[in-house]
Amino acid sequence: MRIDDPDRTWPLLALDRSGVEHNVATVAAALAGAGVEHAPHVKTHMSRRLWDRQRAAGAWGATVATPAQLRTVLGWGSARRLLLANELVDVRDATRLRAALDGGAAEEVWVCVDSPHGVEVLSRAFDGVTHRRLGVLVELGVDGGRTGVRTVDGAVRLARSVVDAGLRLVGVSGYEGPVASGTTAAELDAVARWCGHLRDAGAAVAPFVDGPVVLSAGGSAFADVVVRHLTAAAGARVVVRSGAYVAHDHGHYAHADPWTRLGVAALRPAITVWAAVLSAPEPGLAVCGLGRRDVSFDLHLPVPLVARGTGPTGRLTGPRALDAQVTALDDQHAYLRVPDDDLSPGDVVGFGVSHPCTTFDKYRTGVLTDGDVVVGTLTFDFSEEP
Numbered sequence: 339m340r341i342d343d344p345d346r347t348w349p350l351l352a353l354d355r356s357g358v359e360h361n362v363a364t365v366a367a368a369l370a371g372a373g374v375e376h377a378p379h380v381k382t383h384m385s386r387r388l389w390d391r392q393r394a395a396g397a398w399g400a401t402v403a404t405p406a407q408l409r410t411v412l413g414w415g416s417a418r419r420l421l422l423a424n425e426l427v428d429v430r431d432a433t434r435l436r437a438a439l440d441g442g443a444a445e446e447v448w449v450c451v452d453s454p455h456g457v458e459v460l461s462r463a464f465d466g467v468t469h470r471r472l473g474v475l476v477e478l479g480v481d482g483g484r485t486g487v488r489t490v491d492g493a494v495r496l497a498r499s500v501v502d503a504g505l506r507l508v509g510v511s512g513y514e515g516p517v518a519s520g521t522t523a524a525e526l527d528a529v530a531r532w533c534g535h536l537r538d539a540g541a542a543v544a545p546f547v548d549g550p551v552v553l554s555a556g557g558s559a560f561a562d563v564v565v566r567h568l569t570a571a572a573g574a575r576v577v578v579r580s581g582a583y584v585a586h587d588h589g590h591y592a593h594a595d596p597w598t599r600l601g602v603a604a605l606r607p608a609i610t611v612w613a614a615v616l617s618a619p620e621p622g623l624a625v626c627g628l629g630r631r632d633v634s635f636d637l638h639l640p641v642p643l644v645a646r647g648t649g650p651t652g653r654l655t656g657p658r659a660l661d662a663q664v665t666a667l668d669d670q671h672a673y674l675r676v677p678d679d680d681l682s683p684g685d686v687v688g689f690g691v692s693h694p695c696t697t698f699d700k701y702r703t704g705v706l707t708d709g710d711v712v713v714g715t716l717t718f719d720f721s722e723e724p
Contacts, residue, residue: 339712341612341705342654348686349613349632351697351704355713357608358391358584358706365561365583366395368602372565377401377421379558379581383698384719386414387706388584393417399446401579405431408447410719412438418445421554423511423579425456425477425485432463439471448473448552450511452486454499461503473508474500475554478539480532483516490539497543509552509575510539514560521559521594529560533567540574550575558582559594582694585609589638589692607690609697610643613672615685624662624681628689629670632700638692639664642674646686654686654710662687 341352369376375398380389384407389400399419402408405426411417426432426449439447451457451474464472476493479486487493493510500507517532518525536553544551550573557564557578568576582591586605598604613628633640642664644657660680666673672689674681681687691697698704699720706714 340710341707341712342648342652342710343712344652349611349628351701352610352612352707353585353704353716354606354608354610355706355708357586357606358388360603361583361586361605361608362391362395364597364603364605365580366392366397368561368597368600369565369578369580370396372600373569373576374565375575375577377419377554377577377579378584379403379423379556379579380411380417381407382581382584382695383716384410385698385716386416386719387714387716389414390416392584398577401581405434409434409438412443419447420444421448421475421511421577421579423450423513423554423556425450425452427453427456427459429459429462432459435472436463436469439469444471446471446473448475448508450475450477450485451496451500452477452479454496457496457499457503457505460505464505466504468504468506470506472506473552474505475509475511475552476500476507476539476543478510478512478536480516484513486512490535490542493539494542497546501546506548507543507546508549509547509554510536510543511552511554512536512539513556514564515556518560526560526563529563530567533564537568537571537574540571552577554579556580557596559591559596561596562599563596565600585694585698587692587694588641588643588690591693609691609694610688611640611691611697612686612688615681615683615687616671618676618679618682621679622676624674624676626672626674626687627670628672628687629667631669633667633672633689634691634693634696634700635667636693636696639667640672641690641692643688643690645681646688647682648684648686657688660687664689 379401400417477486557580647655
């Protein structure tokens with residue numbers, strides 16, 4: 339099978355198998371070598387097949403972002419430990435989680451709280467009984483950021499209420515992303531200071547934890563800072579949730595690049611989205627069948643990588659270098675500035691992306707490839723059956 343077989347059409351999401359394998363192995367070895375546990379954020383791809391690769395490489399568990407994702411990943415059967423890196427505030431979701439845990443759907447699930455309401459919801463669903471499969475993390479946020487209590491004192495008060503409600507506290511969690519948008523020295527210092535606050539919160543709630551206190555952070559863009567500063571907490575159990583690394587990208591994460599700063603091999607962008615040139619209506623302009631419905635645009639526009647012609651049966655010719663830039667996207671169209679008028683209708687362009695998370699969710703299936711050869715089909719379980 340090939341990406342240009344007669345039963346396929348453009349746009350097509352392709353993942354390079356060697357790139358995925360390299361990224362998964364590289365990050366697994368780096369985190370294990372640093373003494374850090376890994377719960378990769380599978381909301382990046384929501385693909386059981388990709389998660390199974392991450393699990394086989396040594397991931398402690400899988401991280402999800404929503405109760406619906408939690409139910410989906412529990413349904414895969416291969417994720418026995420999960421972390422819901424978000425507040426669980428609906429008693430219906432908590433009740434379903436209780437039933438799943440009682441039924442043995444997972445060995446352990448950790449959830450976050452940042453309010454008395456969250457504690458009350460869990461207490462009500464779990465009847466004030468310390469459930470050995472449920473762990474609770476108090477989330478620490480930042481001023482002006484998203485979820486999480488804002489102070490260490492607030493974390494302590496909430497930790498006490500978790501224990502008073504008969505729930506098992508395992509530690510603290512947070513997300514460093516709102517602290518910095520780049521990798522200047524000042525921004526990396528800001529992330530380091532945030533890690534210090536999370537360490538302080540962990541030390542403050544440790545008396546309420548039976549065993550090593552968990553410190554959990556994101557880590558995708560600032561893994562080097564997170565690992566270095568959280569592992570400085572003696573006796574703590576550090577769990578990072580890096581997820582975008584599995585595909586990497588040609589934009590945001592390529593620029594952030596915490597892994598080479600951590601002293602390991604550079605990751606490889608593994609995503610290519612292939613799309614056809616629909617029109618070349620005027621000099622210097624080509625329009626491709628690729629838009630907001632097909633590729634991420636929340637951080638940067640897609641990056642044209644190569645162009646390929648098509649033969650009379652639709653087979654692709656060899657790739658050629660392309661001097662082009664995406665200037666705008668509509669729902670299903672990409673506007674390319676092409677100084678050399680090097681694109682014609684029917685050509686196919688391979689695009690790199692910035693922020694893989696918001697590219698995967700455009701698709702329900704994709705292909706795993708070695709060059710043009712399809713070696714597997716991937717399913718992305720972003721929608722749940724009603």
